[in-house]
Amino acid sequence: MSPAYDFHIIEDCLKCQFREDRLFCTLSLPALKALQQIKATAVYPKGALLCLEGQAPRGAFVLCTGRAKLSTTSAEGKSIILRVAEPGEVLGLTAILANTPYEATVETLEPTQANFISQSDFLRFLEKYPDVGMKVAQQLTHNCKCAYEEIRSLGLSTSAPEKIAKLLLKWAEHPVNVPKKKSGEVAVRVTLTQEEIAQFVGTSRETVSRTLGDFKKKGWLRIKGATWHIVDRSALEKMVTT
Secondary structure, eight states: OEEETTEEEOOOGGGOTTGGGSTTTOOOHHHHHHHHHHOEEEEEOTTOEEEOTTOOOOEEEEEEESOEEEEEEOTTSOEEEEEEEOTTOEESHHHHHHTOOOSSEEEESSSEEEEEEEHHHHHHHHHHOHHHHHHHHHHHHHHHHHHHHHHHHHHHOOSHHHHHHHHHHHHTTSOOOOTTOOTTOEEEEOOOOHHHHHHHHTSOHHHHHHHHHHHHHTTSEEEETTEEEESOHHHHHHHOOO
16 A cells, blocks of 8 residues: 555555445455456545536446545536545446436545446446445445435425534534544534535525534534534534424
8 A cells, every 4th residue: 555645545455454344345355356456546636526417427436535525516507515425435326327427526525545447347347246236236225315314404404504503413423533622522524615515505605604603602613624523412403303
């Protein structure tokens, strides 16, 4: 493995120490060996576009390190973030399976390693190894669940502050360890800008800024760079009615 962007490039899937914890990567040994032969590994900087909405499908991307946002844009130019993909997810599956254009634009939120597999190679890979089919089904189920959650949040939340509280609580499910964290606080890493958070919850950047300022004033939230500290989780939970 080679160092880059302050993390190690995972060149060999068979030696990946995170494999057992990832959604797609817990494959049989023969399937992993085959994957090693057909993937192309690359490291992308923050803001790189892996695929574009409406683009003909070239293949799928397996996230190894880093995160990426999936977004869609209306004809009027209004954008909304559908979800944030985590390491171990496969992006572009629907497009390459149905041979339809990519349904979302995928942009890295931080320096990211992704393994690219061409459409033809992936389809042969899927046909040959049954366990790959199960992993594909799990990924598509995960995508569907995320879509239901997004629709529920946007459709049933009564206010922008409630939507933002839900988003913070969702992030709190994946806390990070930070030094000098106060007792009872939950630390999360946030790489989204306020504009991107607005796209995520379907509101304006000004509303996001005002809401976060209100949360901080009430002592519910503390922000230090990309590390956000949820100080009063129970207060946010009381805001969520659905």
